[in-house]
Amino acid sequence: xxxxxxxxxxxxxxxxxxxxxxxxxxxxxxxxxxxxxxxxxxxxxxxxxxxxxxxxxxxxxxxxxxxxxxxxxxxxxxxxxxxxxxxxxxxxxxxxxxxxxxxxxxxxxxxxxxxxxxxxxxxxxxxxxxxxxxxxxxxxxxxxxxxxxxxxxxxxxxxxxxxxxxxxxxxxxxxxxxxxxxxxxxxxxxxxxxxxxxxxxxxxxxxxxxxxxxxxxxxxxxxxxxxxxxxxxxxxxxxxxxxxxxxxxxxxxxxxxxxxxxxxxxxxxxxxxxxxxxxxxxxxxxxxxxxxxxxxxxxxxxxxxxxxxxxxxxxxxxxxxxxxxxxxxxxxxxxxxxxxxxxxxxxxxxxxxxxxxxxxxxxxxxxxxxxxxxxxxxxxxxxxxxxxxxxxxxxxxxx
Numbered sequence: 433x434x435x436x437x438x439x440x441x442x443x444x445x446x447x448x449x450x451x452x453x454x455x456x457x458x459x460x461x462x463x464x465x466x467x468x469x470x471x472x473x474x475x476x477x478x479x480x481x482x483x484x485x486x487x488x489x490x491x492x493x494x495x496x497x498x499x500x501x502x503x504x505x506x507x508x509x510x511x512x513x514x515x516x517x518x519x520x521x522x523x524x525x526x527x528x529x530x531x532x533x534x535x536x537x538x539x540x541x542x543x544x545x546x547x548x549x550x551x552x553x554x555x556x557x558x559x560x561x562x563x564x565x566x567x568x569x570x571x572x573x574x575x576x577x578x579x580x581x582x583x584x585x586x587x588x589x590x591x592x593x594x595x596x597x598x599x600x601x602x603x604x605x606x607x608x609x610x611x612x613x614x615x616x617x618x619x620x621x622x623x624x625x626x627x628x629x630x631x632x633x634x635x636x637x638x639x640x641x642x643x644x645x646x647x648x649x650x651x652x653x654x655x656x657x658x659x660x661x662x663x664x665x666x667x668x669x670x671x672x673x674x675x676x677x678x679x680x681x682x683x684x685x686x687x688x689x690x691x692x693x694x695x696x697x698x699x700x701x702x703x704x705x706x707x708x709x710x711x712x713x714x715x716x717x718x719x720x721x722x723x724x725x726x727x728x729x730x731x732x733x734x735x736x737x738x739x740x741x742x743x744x745x746x747x748x749x750x751x752x753x754x755x756x757x758x759x760x761x762x763x764x765x766x767x768x769x770x771x772x773x774x775x776x777x778x779x780x781x782x783x784x785x786x787x788x789x790x791x792x793x794x795x796x797x798x799x800x801x802x803x804x805x806x807x808x809x810x811x812x813x814x815x816x817x818x819x820x821x822x823x824x825x826x827x828x829x830x831x
Contacts, residue, residue: 433530433538433778434475434827437569438770441472444566445772453565464615468820473562474769474778474800475572478827480530480538485576485795487540487706488526488782492792494702495524495547495694507697509732512661514688515679521547521690522591524784524793528706530777532766541763542707543779547694549658549686550783551821553619555799556584559823572825577794584796589624591785592656592685598625600653601685602643606631606663613658620656631659636673639681656685662732696731696758708761714754719745729758769802771818777803780824798824 450471457465476484494500524547528540559574560581578584593601601624608617608628617628627645634652635642641652659676674680676688699710713728720726723745730738740747741762751757767775779801786793800823801808804816 433480433768434477434572437475437572437825440567440569441475442770442772445471449565453561456565457561461615461618464618466612466614469558470800470802470820470822471771471818472769472802473559473568473822474780474802474824476780476798476824476826477538478829480540481576481826483538483706484528484540484780484782484798487528487542487704488784488795490704490706491526491542491545491702492524492784494698495521496792501693503701504693504697507692507695507731508689509661509692512677512688512692514676514684516684517687517689518684520786521694521793522686522786523547523549523552523690524694524786525550525799526782526784528780528782529763529765530768530780531763538766538768540706540780542699542702543763544696545694545698547686547690547692548660549656550781550799551613551616552588552783552785552796553623554613554616555783555797555823556581556588556623557619559825562823568825571828573828574797574823574825576796576798576826578796585623587785587787587794587796591787592624592626592654594654594683594685594788596653599627599645599650601626601656602629602652602654603627603656603658604629604631604634605658606667608658611658617658626656631672631674632670634672634674636678636680639679641674641680641682652682654683654685657688658686659688660691661688692732696729699758699760708763710758710760712755713748713751713757713759716759719748720759723748725762726759727762729760731756731758765803769818773818776818777808779803779808798826800824 526545527543529543531539531541533539562568575584578587603617603620603626605611608614608630620626621628629643633643642649643652700712728740728743765777767777769776769778781799782795783797783799784793784795801821802819804819
């Protein structure tokens with residue numbers, strides 16, 4: 433999207449160089465990459481960068497409201513409410529489609545938001561891999577509110593470790609070795625010294641939690657949580673010693689309740705030029721006449737599961753619980769990233785952290801995804817190139 437940088441990158445690109453980069457990733461982290469990395473970063477011009485920042489601040493205005501927790505109490509399923517919730521989400525991620533406004537200028541349009549960590553370690557690492565294999569100008573950076581990777585990792589280390597030694601802090605996941613995001617777990621361990629622990633390996637003694645390492649039993653004092661209840665529900669036969677809803681003596685880094693509070697449930701509470709109108713289906717007395725311009729989303733799902741682009745009023749009438757579904761006005765992704773054989777659509781996720789004692793969260797970096805399909809997800813982009821996850825590189829001021 434920055435023509436000069438795009439031309440330099442594309443001139444240097446070849447399928448062979450891309451295969452070399454993928455081989456390099458596998459050499460550094462054997463067998464850990466389980467999703468498609470796109471062939472290119474996204475070069476984000478200053479104008480779009482500023483609109484993204486403004487759009488994010490608009491959303492934070494709502495999340496930072498004193499009554500936000502009261503407004504989102506109904507978002508948390510009663511059987512999945514976790515005790516000892518803190519006063520703010522440590523992590524915020526906002527997904528924006530890159531579109532064009534009526535004047536043809538680039539603009540973001542909100543797709544989804546989460547109070548849950550994303551690929552915070554991977555997204556700080558991937559830009560360096562691109563820089564090792566391609567000419568990347570100094571006029572762009574993957575970082576926003578921090579100057580470089582060292583400052584980024586200092587922020588993340590402070591947030592995740594708090595005042596604890598690294599061995600008392602764990603990244604908690606269900607069967608982490610099976611997860612598509614496991615490369616991020618490996619990089620989190622490498623960057624911040626925390627162990628990656630399977631929920632099934634956690635031992636509970638009274639109100640304390642433990643895991644085993646090198647034959648030693650170590651107390652867990654902080655949990656960097658990567659478990660999503662939706663996935664736990666797929667394994668009803670599991671009987672872990674520690675259930676997330678137990679009242680235990682740990683600090684959560686990313687308390688599970690915020691996954692529900694800042695989610696699709698939040699969309700109808702938001703307004704602004706970069707927020708498409710959204711409605712709970714249960715709130716609608718009549719359906720919009722132009723349903724073809726809406727997308728139907730289940731509130732309690734992730735990774736695009738259950739999203740419908742085409743549906744009828746009869747389909748809405750047949751929903752088992754209309755309060756658990758959302759209608760969101762469709763946005764028109766603009767093909768904006770120049771591939772060798774045409775233009776590709778793009779989505780940008782902004783990654784924030786909210787440190788204890790700070791009035792507002794801090795925007796550290798981003799994630800980008802490229803698509804040639806009807807939607808961004810993997811299932812809509814099978815057997816295609818110049819699609820998948822990548823890094824946004826934001827134009828620096830004065831570049």
